[in-house]
Amino acid sequence: MNISYFTRKQELILAKIETKFIRKEYFDILNSNERLIALIGARGVGKTTLLFQYIKANNGKSLYMTGDDIEFTNSSIYTLTDEFYALGGRVIVIDEVHKYKNWVQEIKNIYDSFVDLTIRISGSSMINILYEKYDLSRRLVIHTLPVLSFKEYYEIQKGITLTSYTFQEILTNSSEISKELVFKYEDLYAEFKNYLQYGAYPFYLEGIKSFNSKLFNALDKIIHEDIPSLNKIDYSHISIFEKLIFFVVSANKPFSVNVAALAREFGVSEPTLYTYLSILDKTAIFKSMRKSSNKVSKKPQKILFANSNILYAYADKINLELDIGTIRETFFVNCFENIFYSDIGDFKVDKYIFEVGGKNKTFSQIKDKKNSFLAIDIDFSSNNNKIPLWLFSFIK
Numbered sequence: 307m308n309i310s311y312f313t314r315k316q317e318l319i320l321a322k323i324e325t326k327f328i329r330k331e332y333f334d335i336l337n338s339n340e341r342l343i344a345l346i347g348a349r350g351v352g353k354t355t356l357l358f359q360y361i362k363a364n365n366g367k368s369l370y371m372t373g374d375d376i377e378f379t380n381s382s383i384y385t386l387t388d389e390f391y392a393l394g395g396r397v398i399v400i401d402e403v404h405k406y407k408n409w410v411q412e413i414k415n416i417y418d419s420f421v422d423l424t425i426r427i428s429g430s431s432m433i434n435i436l437y438e439k440y441d442l443s444r445r446l447v448i449h450t451l452p453v454l455s456f457k458e459y460y461e462i463q464k465g466i467t468l469t470s471y472t473f474q475e476i477l478t479n480s481s482e483i484s485k486e487l488v489f490k491y492e493d494l495y496a497e498f499k500n501y502l503q504y505g506a507y508p509f510y511l512e513g514i515k516s517f518n519s520k521l522f523n524a525l526d527k528i529i530h531e532d533i534p535s536l537n538k539i540d541y542s543h544i545s546i547f548e549k550l551i552f553f554v555v556s557a558n559k560p561f562s563v564n565v566a567a568l569a570r571e572f573g574v575s576e577p578t579l580y581t582y583l584s585i586l587d588k589t590a591i592f593k594s595m596r597k598s599s600n601k602v603s604k605k606p607q608k609i610l611f612a613n614s615n616i617l618y619a620y621a622d623k624i625n626l627e628l629d630i631g632t633i634r635e636t637f638f639v640n641c642f643e644n645i646f647y648s649d650i651g652d653f654k655v656d657k658y659i660f661e662v663g664g665k666n667k668t669f670s671q672i673k674d675k676k677n678s679f680l681a682i683d684i685d686f687s688s689n690n691n692k693i694p695l696w697l698f699s700f701i702k
Contacts, residue, residue, distance in 0.1 A: 307386045309369070309393070311377060316361070316370045323358040327462050332451050336360040340447050342417055342425045344403075344439070346432035347451035348590035348612070349524040352508040353428045356451065357399050360426065368397035373406030373429070383409075387416050387423070396423055403427040404434035404535075410441045417445050431532040433589050453590075453613050455641075456699035459505035460497055470702040477658065477679065480693040483700075484686040495685035498696040502633055506615040521619040528589050538581070546572045546582060551591065555620040558629045560595065560608040560647075583609070591616060593639055598646035598654040607647045610636045630664070634683050634695060638662050641698040650675060662695070 333356060336343060345353050361368045369390045371383065383406060387398055398416075403409050417425060429435055432450070439446055457468055471483060488494055497505075504510045504517040512520075529548060534541050549572070554561040569579045583606060586592040594606035611617045614636045621628050635652065639645050642655050651659040651672045659678040661671055669691075672678035680692045687694055 307381050307389050308377065309386065309389055312369060312371055312375075312386070319370070320358060320362055323355065323362060325359055325362060326465065328359050329356060329451070329458065332356055332449065333359060333363075335449050336426055337363065341423070342413070342442070342446050343427070344435055344446055344448045345426065345428040345451055346435050346448060348432065348453065349430050349527060350507045350509050350521065351451050351453050353430075353451050354401055355508065357401060357426060357428055361397075361399060364397055367395065368399055369395055370399045370401065373400060373402045373404065373409060378406065382412065384412050384416055384419075387420065391420050391423060397426070398423065399426045400428075402429050404429040404431045404438075410438050414442060414445065417442075430527075431535065433528075433532050433585065434535055436588055437536060453506035453615075454508060456498055456501045456505065456637075456696055459501045460491075460494060462508075462511075463497055464491065468700070471700050473655075473701050476693065476697055476701060478690060480697055481687050481690050484694045484697055485688075487697075488686045495694075495696065502614045502637060503618050504615060506613045517615075518619045518622045521615060522623055525591060525616065525619065528591065532589060533585060536585070539585075543572075543574070543582070546574065546579075547586065550582065550586065551620065552624075554592070554609050554611065555617065555624065556626065558626065559632050560610050560635060563594075563606045563609055565605065580604075593636075595639065595645070595647045595653075598648045610639055613637075613640050630683075631662075634664075634681075635662050638681050638695060638698060641701060651678060 329352070332345070336345065336356065337360060345356065347353050357370070361370055371386065373383070383400065390398065403413070406412070413425065413427065416423065435448070439448055454462070457470070461468055476483065504514055507521060509520055510517050529544060533539055533547060534544060565576050565579055569576045572579065583592065583594060587594050590612045593610045593612045595608040595610065596603055596605065597607040610632070614633050617628065617633065617636055638660070639653060644655070646654045648654040648659060651661040653660045653662070657677050659672055659675055660681050661667065661678070662681045663683070665682060665684045667680055667682055669678070669680065678691070681695050681698065682692050683695045685694065
Protein backbone atom coordinates (compact mmCIF):
# COMPACT_ATOMS: atom_id res chain seq x y z
CA MET A 307 0.00 0.00 0.00
CA ASN A 308 1.33 3.44 -0.95
CA ILE A 309 1.38 5.30 2.40
CA SER A 310 3.30 8.20 0.84
CA TYR A 311 0.29 8.86 -1.42
CA PHE A 312 -1.93 9.36 1.64
CA THR A 313 0.61 11.41 3.60
CA ARG A 314 1.19 13.74 0.63
CA LYS A 315 -2.56 14.17 0.16
CA GLN A 316 -2.89 14.90 3.88
CA GLU A 317 -0.12 17.52 3.84
CA LEU A 318 -1.66 19.32 0.86
CA ILE A 319 -4.97 19.67 2.69
CA LEU A 320 -3.38 20.54 6.04
CA ALA A 321 -1.56 23.48 4.45
CA LYS A 322 -4.94 25.10 3.72
CA ILE A 323 -6.61 24.44 7.08
CA GLU A 324 -7.28 27.50 9.24
CA THR A 325 -7.03 27.25 13.01
CA LYS A 326 -8.16 30.78 13.88
CA PHE A 327 -11.57 29.46 14.85
CA ILE A 328 -11.88 26.01 16.42
CA ARG A 329 -15.11 24.62 17.84
CA LYS A 330 -13.38 23.76 21.08
CA GLU A 331 -16.11 21.67 22.68
CA TYR A 332 -16.07 19.23 19.76
CA PHE A 333 -12.32 19.46 19.25
CA ASP A 334 -11.86 18.37 22.87
CA ILE A 335 -14.14 15.40 22.20
CA LEU A 336 -11.93 14.28 19.31
CA ASN A 337 -8.89 14.83 21.50
CA SER A 338 -10.24 12.64 24.31
CA ASN A 339 -9.00 9.20 25.32
CA GLU A 340 -11.90 7.38 23.68
CA ARG A 341 -10.46 4.96 21.14
CA LEU A 342 -13.24 5.06 18.53
CA ILE A 343 -15.28 8.20 17.92
CA ALA A 344 -17.65 8.97 15.06
CA LEU A 345 -18.23 12.63 14.32
CA ILE A 346 -21.55 13.03 12.55
CA GLY A 347 -23.58 16.04 11.50
CA ALA A 348 -25.43 17.54 8.57
CA ARG A 349 -23.61 18.07 5.30
CA GLY A 350 -21.61 21.30 5.34
CA VAL A 351 -21.30 21.85 9.11
CA GLY A 352 -17.48 21.59 9.09
CA LYS A 353 -16.75 18.00 10.12
CA THR A 354 -13.78 17.57 7.76
CA THR A 355 -12.28 20.90 8.82
CA LEU A 356 -12.50 19.88 12.49
CA LEU A 357 -10.89 16.52 11.74
CA PHE A 358 -7.95 18.27 10.09
CA GLN A 359 -7.63 20.72 12.97
CA TYR A 360 -7.38 17.64 15.19
CA ILE A 361 -4.74 16.11 12.90
CA LYS A 362 -2.79 19.37 12.87
CA ALA A 363 -2.77 19.43 16.67
CA ASN A 364 -1.32 15.90 16.67
CA ASN A 365 1.78 17.17 14.83
CA GLY A 366 1.54 14.82 11.89
CA LYS A 367 1.26 11.63 13.95
CA SER A 368 -2.09 10.82 12.32
CA LEU A 369 -3.04 9.39 8.93
CA TYR A 370 -6.07 10.74 7.08
CA MET A 371 -7.95 8.79 4.43
CA THR A 372 -11.37 8.84 2.78
CA GLY A 373 -13.53 5.78 2.36
CA ASP A 374 -14.07 6.47 -1.33
CA ASP A 375 -10.37 6.87 -2.22
CA ILE A 376 -9.44 5.17 -5.49
CA GLU A 377 -6.49 3.47 -3.75
CA PHE A 378 -8.96 1.20 -1.97
CA THR A 379 -10.13 -0.32 -5.26
CA ASN A 380 -7.53 -3.06 -4.96
CA SER A 381 -6.65 -2.83 -1.29
CA SER A 382 -8.25 -2.14 2.08
CA ILE A 383 -8.31 0.30 4.97
CA TYR A 384 -7.19 -2.56 7.19
CA THR A 385 -4.06 -3.14 5.09
CA LEU A 386 -3.19 0.57 5.10
CA THR A 387 -3.74 0.75 8.86
CA ASP A 388 -1.54 -2.32 9.39
CA GLU A 389 1.36 -0.72 7.47
CA PHE A 390 0.92 2.65 9.17
CA TYR A 391 0.83 0.96 12.60
CA ALA A 392 4.07 -0.93 11.80
CA LEU A 393 5.72 2.45 11.11
CA GLY A 394 4.68 3.74 14.53
CA GLY A 395 1.39 5.39 13.59
CA ARG A 396 -1.21 5.34 16.32
CA VAL A 397 -4.02 7.60 15.05
CA ILE A 398 -6.11 7.05 11.91
CA VAL A 399 -8.81 9.40 10.66
CA ILE A 400 -11.31 8.06 8.13
CA ASP A 401 -13.62 10.53 6.41
CA GLU A 402 -16.56 9.52 4.19
CA VAL A 403 -16.39 6.16 5.97
CA HIS A 404 -19.91 5.21 4.84
CA LYS A 405 -18.72 5.12 1.21
CA TYR A 406 -16.39 2.21 1.97
CA LYS A 407 -17.96 -1.21 1.41
CA ASN A 408 -18.41 -3.22 4.63
CA TRP A 409 -16.92 -0.36 6.63
CA VAL A 410 -18.50 -1.51 9.89
CA GLN A 411 -16.84 -4.92 9.82
CA GLU A 412 -13.48 -3.47 8.83
CA ILE A 413 -13.54 -0.83 11.58
CA LYS A 414 -14.48 -3.55 14.06
CA ASN A 415 -11.50 -5.66 12.91
CA ILE A 416 -9.12 -2.69 13.14
CA TYR A 417 -10.38 -1.79 16.61
CA ASP A 418 -9.90 -5.33 17.87
CA SER A 419 -6.52 -5.93 16.18
CA PHE A 420 -4.67 -2.73 17.14
CA VAL A 421 -5.50 -2.23 20.79
CA ASP A 422 -3.61 1.05 21.28
CA LEU A 423 -4.79 2.65 18.05
CA THR A 424 -7.01 5.75 18.13
CA ILE A 425 -9.69 5.84 15.42
CA ARG A 426 -11.74 8.82 14.31
CA ILE A 427 -14.41 8.38 11.64
CA SER A 428 -16.86 10.70 9.94
CA GLY A 429 -18.92 11.04 6.80
CA SER A 430 -21.19 13.40 4.93
CA SER A 431 -24.12 11.00 5.37
CA MET A 432 -24.90 11.12 9.07
CA ILE A 433 -27.91 8.85 8.70
CA ASN A 434 -25.87 5.96 7.31
CA ILE A 435 -23.57 6.03 10.32
CA LEU A 436 -26.52 6.31 12.73
CA TYR A 437 -28.23 3.26 11.24
CA GLU A 438 -25.03 1.16 11.34
CA LYS A 439 -23.93 2.13 14.85
CA TYR A 440 -25.53 -0.89 16.51
CA ASP A 441 -23.01 -3.26 14.89
CA LEU A 442 -20.25 -1.32 16.65
CA SER A 443 -21.90 -1.20 20.04
CA ARG A 444 -19.55 -1.18 23.04
CA ARG A 445 -16.83 0.18 20.76
CA LEU A 446 -18.18 3.30 19.04
CA VAL A 447 -18.98 6.66 20.68
CA ILE A 448 -21.00 9.00 18.45
CA HIS A 449 -20.96 12.79 18.73
CA THR A 450 -22.97 15.18 16.59
CA LEU A 451 -21.44 18.39 15.27
CA PRO A 452 -24.34 20.85 14.96
CA VAL A 453 -24.64 23.83 12.67
CA LEU A 454 -23.04 27.06 13.86
CA SER A 455 -25.00 28.88 16.53
CA PHE A 456 -25.44 32.63 16.13
CA LYS A 457 -22.87 33.07 18.89
CA GLU A 458 -20.31 30.99 16.95
CA TYR A 459 -21.12 32.81 13.71
CA TYR A 460 -20.55 36.18 15.36
CA GLU A 461 -17.31 34.98 16.92
CA ILE A 462 -16.07 34.03 13.44
CA GLN A 463 -17.18 37.37 11.99
CA LYS A 464 -15.42 39.41 14.66
CA GLY A 465 -12.50 37.10 15.50
CA ILE A 466 -13.47 37.14 19.17
CA THR A 467 -14.55 34.76 21.92
CA LEU A 468 -17.80 35.50 23.71
CA THR A 469 -19.14 34.26 27.04
CA SER A 470 -21.82 31.59 27.18
CA TYR A 471 -24.55 31.66 29.82
CA THR A 472 -26.69 29.09 31.57
CA PHE A 473 -30.37 28.97 30.73
CA GLN A 474 -31.14 30.31 34.20
CA GLU A 475 -28.74 33.24 33.80
CA ILE A 476 -30.51 34.26 30.60
CA LEU A 477 -33.95 33.94 32.20
CA THR A 478 -33.00 36.06 35.20
CA ASN A 479 -30.53 38.55 33.74
CA SER A 480 -31.30 38.97 30.03
CA SER A 481 -31.63 42.75 30.24
CA GLU A 482 -28.13 43.35 31.59
CA ILE A 483 -26.52 40.72 29.34
CA SER A 484 -28.19 41.95 26.15
CA LYS A 485 -27.39 45.62 26.86
CA GLU A 486 -23.76 44.84 27.64
CA LEU A 487 -23.31 42.90 24.38
CA VAL A 488 -25.26 45.23 22.08
CA PHE A 489 -23.60 48.37 23.43
CA LYS A 490 -20.17 46.78 23.04
CA TYR A 491 -20.86 45.26 19.59
CA GLU A 492 -23.06 47.69 17.69
CA ASP A 493 -23.55 45.43 14.65
CA LEU A 494 -24.56 42.36 16.69
CA TYR A 495 -28.29 42.61 15.98
CA ALA A 496 -27.73 43.37 12.29
CA GLU A 497 -25.48 40.31 12.05
CA PHE A 498 -28.21 38.24 13.70
CA LYS A 499 -30.47 39.09 10.77
CA ASN A 500 -27.72 37.97 8.38
CA TYR A 501 -27.17 34.78 10.36
CA LEU A 502 -30.81 33.79 9.99
CA GLN A 503 -30.33 33.77 6.21
CA TYR A 504 -26.87 32.26 5.76
CA GLY A 505 -24.82 31.95 8.95
CA ALA A 506 -25.49 28.42 10.19
CA TYR A 507 -23.04 26.68 7.83
CA PRO A 508 -19.33 27.59 7.69
CA PHE A 509 -19.28 27.51 3.89
CA TYR A 510 -20.97 30.93 3.92
CA LEU A 511 -17.34 32.15 4.14
CA GLU A 512 -16.83 30.96 0.55
CA GLY A 513 -19.38 33.47 -0.72
CA ILE A 514 -22.83 34.63 0.33
CA LYS A 515 -24.23 34.86 -3.21
CA SER A 516 -23.75 31.15 -3.81
CA PHE A 517 -24.82 30.10 -0.31
CA ASN A 518 -28.45 29.17 -1.02
CA SER A 519 -27.44 27.18 -4.09
CA LYS A 520 -24.77 25.23 -2.16
CA LEU A 521 -27.11 24.53 0.72
CA PHE A 522 -29.89 23.40 -1.60
CA ASN A 523 -27.46 21.04 -3.36
CA ALA A 524 -26.36 19.61 0.01
CA LEU A 525 -29.99 19.03 1.00
CA ASP A 526 -30.70 17.49 -2.41
CA LYS A 527 -27.86 15.00 -1.86
CA ILE A 528 -29.41 13.95 1.42
CA ILE A 529 -32.70 13.22 -0.34
CA HIS A 530 -31.30 11.57 -3.48
CA GLU A 531 -28.16 9.85 -2.13
CA ASP A 532 -28.16 9.43 1.65
CA ILE A 533 -31.77 8.39 2.19
CA PRO A 534 -31.99 5.95 -0.77
CA SER A 535 -28.85 4.20 0.50
CA LEU A 536 -30.82 2.94 3.51
CA ASN A 537 -32.04 -0.58 2.82
CA LYS A 538 -35.45 0.13 4.32
CA ILE A 539 -36.28 2.87 1.79
CA ASP A 540 -38.05 2.13 -1.49
CA TYR A 541 -36.38 4.41 -4.07
CA SER A 542 -39.78 5.11 -5.66
CA HIS A 543 -40.74 6.78 -2.36
CA ILE A 544 -38.11 9.53 -2.63
CA SER A 545 -40.78 11.80 -4.07
CA ILE A 546 -42.63 11.50 -0.74
CA PHE A 547 -39.69 13.10 1.07
CA GLU A 548 -39.65 15.91 -1.50
CA LYS A 549 -43.39 16.47 -1.10
CA LEU A 550 -43.13 16.54 2.68
CA ILE A 551 -40.45 19.23 2.42
CA PHE A 552 -42.59 21.19 -0.05
CA PHE A 553 -45.60 21.00 2.28
CA VAL A 554 -43.58 22.32 5.22
CA VAL A 555 -41.97 25.22 3.37
CA SER A 556 -45.11 26.27 1.47
CA ALA A 557 -47.20 26.25 4.67
CA ASN A 558 -45.15 29.34 5.66
CA LYS A 559 -45.91 28.57 9.31
CA PRO A 560 -45.24 25.64 11.63
CA PHE A 561 -46.70 22.74 9.65
CA SER A 562 -49.54 20.91 11.42
CA VAL A 563 -49.11 17.17 11.07
CA ASN A 564 -52.09 15.00 10.15
CA VAL A 565 -50.41 11.63 9.71
CA ALA A 566 -53.57 9.79 8.66
CA ALA A 567 -54.34 12.29 5.88
CA LEU A 568 -50.73 12.42 4.67
CA ALA A 569 -50.44 8.62 4.65
CA ARG A 570 -53.58 8.38 2.51
CA GLU A 571 -52.32 11.04 0.11
CA PHE A 572 -48.94 9.34 -0.34
CA GLY A 573 -50.36 5.82 -0.43
CA VAL A 574 -48.24 4.51 2.46
CA SER A 575 -49.04 3.17 5.91
CA GLU A 576 -48.96 5.46 8.93
CA PRO A 577 -45.97 3.60 10.48
CA THR A 578 -44.08 4.09 7.19
CA LEU A 579 -44.84 7.81 7.22
CA TYR A 580 -43.68 8.08 10.83
CA THR A 581 -40.42 6.41 9.76
CA TYR A 582 -39.98 8.90 6.92
CA LEU A 583 -40.61 11.87 9.21
CA SER A 584 -38.09 10.44 11.67
CA ILE A 585 -35.51 10.12 8.89
CA LEU A 586 -35.99 13.79 7.95
CA ASP A 587 -35.40 14.62 11.62
CA LYS A 588 -32.27 12.45 11.81
CA THR A 589 -30.82 14.02 8.65
CA ALA A 590 -31.17 17.47 10.27
CA ILE A 591 -33.68 18.78 7.73
CA PHE A 592 -36.76 18.79 9.97
CA LYS A 593 -37.30 19.69 13.59
CA SER A 594 -40.43 17.84 14.71
CA MET A 595 -42.32 19.29 17.63
CA ARG A 596 -44.39 17.31 20.08
CA LYS A 597 -47.12 18.77 22.21
CA SER A 598 -46.48 19.47 25.88
CA SER A 599 -48.45 16.83 27.75
CA ASN A 600 -48.35 14.57 30.78
CA LYS A 601 -48.71 11.65 28.38
CA VAL A 602 -45.61 10.43 26.55
CA SER A 603 -46.17 10.66 22.80
CA LYS A 604 -43.85 10.14 19.86
CA LYS A 605 -46.31 11.69 17.43
CA PRO A 606 -45.14 15.02 15.98
CA GLN A 607 -47.67 17.83 16.33
CA LYS A 608 -45.87 20.48 14.29
CA ILE A 609 -42.87 20.50 11.96
CA LEU A 610 -40.38 23.28 11.35
CA PHE A 611 -37.00 23.16 9.62
CA ALA A 612 -33.81 22.36 11.53
CA ASN A 613 -32.56 25.93 11.02
CA SER A 614 -33.70 29.11 9.31
CA ASN A 615 -31.04 28.81 6.57
CA ILE A 616 -32.81 25.69 5.26
CA LEU A 617 -36.11 27.57 5.31
CA TYR A 618 -34.59 30.43 3.28
CA ALA A 619 -32.92 28.04 0.80
CA TYR A 620 -36.14 26.16 0.00
CA ALA A 621 -38.21 29.36 -0.09
CA ASP A 622 -35.70 30.86 -2.53
CA LYS A 623 -36.12 27.82 -4.77
CA ILE A 624 -39.90 28.26 -5.04
CA ASN A 625 -39.85 32.09 -4.90
CA LEU A 626 -41.78 32.19 -1.64
CA GLU A 627 -41.81 35.30 0.52
CA LEU A 628 -41.28 34.03 4.04
CA ASP A 629 -43.36 34.90 7.06
CA ILE A 630 -41.11 36.57 9.64
CA GLY A 631 -42.94 34.81 12.46
CA THR A 632 -42.00 31.39 11.06
CA ILE A 633 -38.36 32.48 10.74
CA ARG A 634 -38.31 33.58 14.38
CA GLU A 635 -39.96 30.40 15.64
CA THR A 636 -37.61 28.25 13.55
CA PHE A 637 -34.61 29.95 15.17
CA PHE A 638 -36.04 29.73 18.68
CA VAL A 639 -36.99 26.03 18.69
CA ASN A 640 -33.57 25.05 17.37
CA CYS A 641 -31.87 26.69 20.35
CA PHE A 642 -33.18 23.78 22.47
CA GLU A 643 -32.91 20.03 22.31
CA ASN A 644 -35.97 19.39 24.48
CA ILE A 645 -38.74 21.79 23.58
CA PHE A 646 -42.48 21.23 23.18
CA TYR A 647 -45.36 22.89 21.43
CA SER A 648 -47.79 24.41 23.93
CA ASP A 649 -51.46 25.42 24.02
CA ILE A 650 -50.45 28.18 26.44
CA GLY A 651 -48.02 30.52 24.70
CA ASP A 652 -46.07 29.05 21.80
CA PHE A 653 -43.52 26.70 23.35
CA LYS A 654 -42.56 25.05 26.61
CA VAL A 655 -39.01 24.36 27.79
CA ASP A 656 -38.92 22.50 31.08
CA LYS A 657 -41.45 24.41 33.23
CA TYR A 658 -41.09 27.67 31.30
CA ILE A 659 -43.55 29.03 28.74
CA PHE A 660 -42.42 31.17 25.82
CA GLU A 661 -44.28 33.36 23.38
CA VAL A 662 -42.21 34.31 20.31
CA GLY A 663 -42.75 37.55 18.40
CA GLY A 664 -41.65 40.99 17.23
CA LYS A 665 -40.97 44.15 19.20
CA ASN A 666 -44.69 44.96 19.59
CA LYS A 667 -45.52 41.58 21.11
CA THR A 668 -47.33 41.87 24.44
CA PHE A 669 -47.86 39.52 27.40
CA SER A 670 -51.62 39.29 26.69
CA GLN A 671 -51.54 35.59 25.69
CA ILE A 672 -49.49 34.56 28.72
CA LYS A 673 -50.81 37.12 31.19
CA ASP A 674 -50.65 35.94 34.81
CA LYS A 675 -48.99 32.68 33.75
CA LYS A 676 -46.20 31.60 36.07
CA ASN A 677 -42.72 31.15 34.55
CA SER A 678 -43.71 32.83 31.29
CA PHE A 679 -41.48 34.89 29.00
CA LEU A 680 -41.52 36.69 25.68
CA ALA A 681 -38.76 35.82 23.20
CA ILE A 682 -38.67 39.02 21.18
CA ASP A 683 -36.92 39.93 17.93
CA ILE A 684 -35.19 43.05 19.32
CA ASP A 685 -31.63 44.16 20.00
CA PHE A 686 -31.84 44.55 23.80
CA SER A 687 -34.44 44.62 26.52
CA SER A 688 -35.04 46.50 29.76
CA ASN A 689 -37.37 43.79 31.04
CA ASN A 690 -35.95 40.41 32.12
CA ASN A 691 -39.20 38.70 31.09
CA LYS A 692 -38.81 40.10 27.58
CA ILE A 693 -35.75 38.31 26.24
CA PRO A 694 -34.04 39.21 22.93
CA LEU A 695 -34.42 36.26 20.56
CA TRP A 696 -30.75 36.15 19.56
CA LEU A 697 -29.65 35.74 23.19
CA PHE A 698 -30.92 32.14 23.33
CA SER A 699 -28.02 31.09 21.10
CA PHE A 700 -25.66 32.00 23.98
CA ILE A 701 -26.96 29.18 26.20
CA LYS A 702 -24.21 26.84 27.38
